Amino acid sequence: MLVSDHIAGGVPAQELFSCQQAVKHRPKSGQARLELARASLAVDDPAEAVEQCAKALELQPNLRDAAWLLASLVQRYEVNENIKLSAGGLRAALQFVDVDRQALCKAAIASLKHISPLLNAVAVGQAEDWDTVAQSSLRGKGRKLLQDRLFRTALSHGINTDVEVEFLLTALRRALLAEPERLRDRPVYEFACALIQQCANNGYVFHTTAAEREQVDALKIDPAALFEGQGDSAGDLMLAGLYKPLSTIIDPTLARRGYDRIAPRALRLVIANAITIEQKESEIAMSLPQLTAVTDEISQRVADQYRSAPYPRWLSLQAPEPGTARQVLGNYFSDAEITCLDTPFEVLIAGAGTCQQALHSAITYGKQARVLAIDLSAPSLVYGARMAQQLGVENIRFATADILGLGGISEMFDVIECAGVLHHMSDPFAAWQILVDKLKPSGLLQIGLYSEVSRQTIAALSNDPDWPGSNASNEALRTFRHRLMQRTPSEPGYELTTSMDFFSTNDFRDLALHVQEQRCNLPDIRDFLVSNGLEFRGFILPPSVRQMYCDMFPGDSMPGSLDHWWQFEQRNPRTFDGMYMFWCRWEANSR
Template sequence: MKTAEQWLNEARAFINAQEFDSALACLNESIAVTPNADAYHDSGVIHYMAGRLPAAVESLQTALALDPADARAAANLARILYENGQRQPAIEYSCRAMKAAPDNSVYRHDFTRIISNLSLSIFYPAIKDALLTCLQADDITHELITFPWLSTLKHDPALRPLTDLLKVTDYKNFSKKLSRTADVSAFGDPYFLAGLRRLVIPDQDTELFLTHLRRFLLDKTAAGEPLPFSDKTMDIACALALHCFYNDYIFATDPAEESALPLLHTRAAAGDPLSLALIACYEPLFLRYKNVTYSPLPENLAQLIHIMIANPATEQDIRDTIPVMTPIDDNISRAVRTQYEEFPYPRWSTIDSSVRYDGLRTLPAGARILNAGCGTGMQSVQCQMTFPQAELTAVDLSLASLAYAKRQATQMGLPAIKFAQADILQLESCGETFDVIISSGVLHHIADPEKGWHILRNILKPGGMMLLGLYSEIGRQSVVAAHEVIARKKIPNDRNGIKYFRKNIVKLIGRRDAHHLLQSKDFYTMPECRDLLFHVQEQRFTLERIAQALKTMDMEFTGFEISPVLRQQYNKAYPQDPHGLSLDNWAAFERAHPDTFSGMYNFWCRRL
């Protein structure tokens, strides 16, 4: 008589041979001898592959009941439930997987994807732990966990001394209340500090709180008064400095703060680390402090100096090495280039190394990919990680953006990406063709977007795939309202103009449109706010316009890149279109749900 383990080994041999019915029979025999988590787990996976969802869930839950620390079963349950629209239990199982195997990067990526952009209404300790684990990892696109991080922060009882100050709107009261707070340990909480270092926080209350906290640190330090944070003061100052650097110093500054900064410059030049960290909360360090030396150098300040001084110095050297692929003659292209030379974005530091595209699962070795309008390189790096055997070329108008992109790619071990300065409108003259072209958030900044699209189509090989990201006319109505006011009132697109608009947004465009814009992450960094509201050139599309362009260019729509949650909603509304390929249906869906594509239409199409 065979043991349970022998049946299990026989089942796995059948699995390797892709003989799943035979494998399932052996797994059932293994369970009959001795119920065991491994057999139930493998049964669950086979049931899921065969489309037997209830049986898959039951088997995996039984595996977890037998072995509560079975990270594989928890992770697979999370994936299955999420892909089938059951997000809340998926989050719970994903947390269990991460707790059982905190060093497993796949489980971190799964959790990030499942909880992405979700605001929580109550506090879950397990979610806080999982979020902190993700924030401390360098292989995550941290932007995706911003809303769960923020809502967890606001509901965490341990952080109440900090979050109570979110309700204080004027600085004088903020300073008094903070000075009288008996327990300030929340300000040094690793969860709070990790969020400051990693995230742009799209929340007015939090922005005002951080603006007040920055001034409190400055005032006390300039006056020579003790700060209440004890040994956490440098941690707080350095985390806040990184936060301000990544939002490109969008916070409002009071004249009293500007008056205090010269004193801190004097102290920083004399070797005071805290003064340097606080200066970094107000302005970049590179120009004035590129030769700074401190001994001893605190670890948190060393990180700050690396990011704010060493990296920009590297980018400055890289600029001169970037080849020019095409001339930039078009007036609109030149204006767009100027904007992104001044404000390259986004400033990103980490990235999800496990991104998969719904519309492009595999590519043959040596396939040629073009990232047209690569910006600071986030999508280029992700694409190269996803398809490491591909040959990737990334072009952009802005040398500042390209230098940032090339530095990041090199530091992440991807020196093979070919970065070059080029104008999409001139790419046909290069005589190159590509198997895949990715151009997200680019064509709508060309005077004639269809012309740019047609040029990309012409350098795409027949049968090749193209991923485009285009602004939605319906999804950007609040942005359009802002554009009209900015143009009418002639608000300049410089730092002062952007800060003026942000400060007076409700008065300028009304509460409804303001509320919509205040939910956007782009509103909370200087480069992205300029791109959102003050761009020198923007057009928007409807799905009808996209359908017409596809027809004119002899291209086939092959699907949107969307979340499983949105896919479930669409499939419920249009069960007769399970693959979501009807643009007519999507147009009706968007009219019923105007925020569906408030970011962009991100979709794949194929050259016929």
């Protein structure tokens, strides 16, 4: 971008100019590039900001702030063919667990799809068939795709969310099973290890044919031999690891022998990672406390789902600046209403699942906060507790509990967050009432509930001829997904592929095969708030949507009224596709 385009911009344009000069004088400085990225953003040039962040990381791979900014940019802006992203920079960004690797993985794959070899592989796959392109990728020059280091890093650290790339990866897995001797070739086995990690990341969501299942069952796996350094056993183990968790194939006690003799090295790393995770989680599970029992019939059914399929599946966190809750909550509450943040305060995350939101909140609330994350599902909390250790989050504790049992505990809370939970209970409003009773008089409450209007596509799924029913096996789930992927974009059901939840087994189950789901509307929410003396304090929505609301109701100021939001939703039925997510608190003088 030319600086003259921004002369009118005043200070940001001057800043941009001086950053450009700094880059000229210090072309090898990652920090100078990062400053230029920030200045580019200030003059509304996100494409340049993205490119400069990636270059900064190429020059200085440990520049965490550049990785964080890059991830936050690609969360919001799509990577198109005009953006020239440094592959080395993206690979460096993908090494940080406290930046959104998922957004980076998506950006990496989008960027690779614009250039060969992936561009070519996808074109051939579409024009001919995926098996042909997969087979040729295992030999000769075709292996260029497998050797692409950014492709491998993205598959190792994120979850692919591109349908065509999934067709290709699924075919590559089949091709490896059909030609196991190819695994002796270094580019092939190194890629296979990245694919093993990808399959673990997505919970083995790829479609599997009956023939593949038979072949996998017939594999001769000898993990003990592998730990003794007998390389011959690596091939079959790699193939099995593409279809099921390594922790179910390898006896974890073998780890006592050490991983050093496992060859090849790429496989050693994948195995060590899988077993270490398994061991840490078993250890955490042994000391996870139980706050209340789970006796309600629906709670038990829902608990069963989330024990075997914890949600959400996440691998990294775009960690916020610690202690920035005041800024965030300032959008919904006055300074006087958030004085609880000044002294130690109690936070409840009710139905925390695998705790991505809980850990994000714990960091945002900062050291003064004492956060309690509860859920029906112990495995979900165990996952969250392990990630808390990895991310160094210490102001949070975890306990299994049923929201229905919270009346039996004495603790009261300054802040309660409950997103995506109440609609999985038998009476969401009765459960909401229980949370209200746990809120201190000056407390703040965040609720997330499914919208009847937005969830019409999902609600209609149960009439889909291919829908396998809630409680379907993982095999049936994969088959259903595969059928949806094979539809044309205009056919019902295909639009599910635009959801991130489509691309991993547990999240797809949560999205499309839930054992218990109810939806509500804004008049229901309004009535509940009024009858409980609560005040609506605003939806958590992007600024552009709030602006659309203000354009439609120029006489309103934020947070607007629920009656007007209801009219807004009729006109913009996809507004609350995620959920109705909002803040509320007691009306003044109601407590």
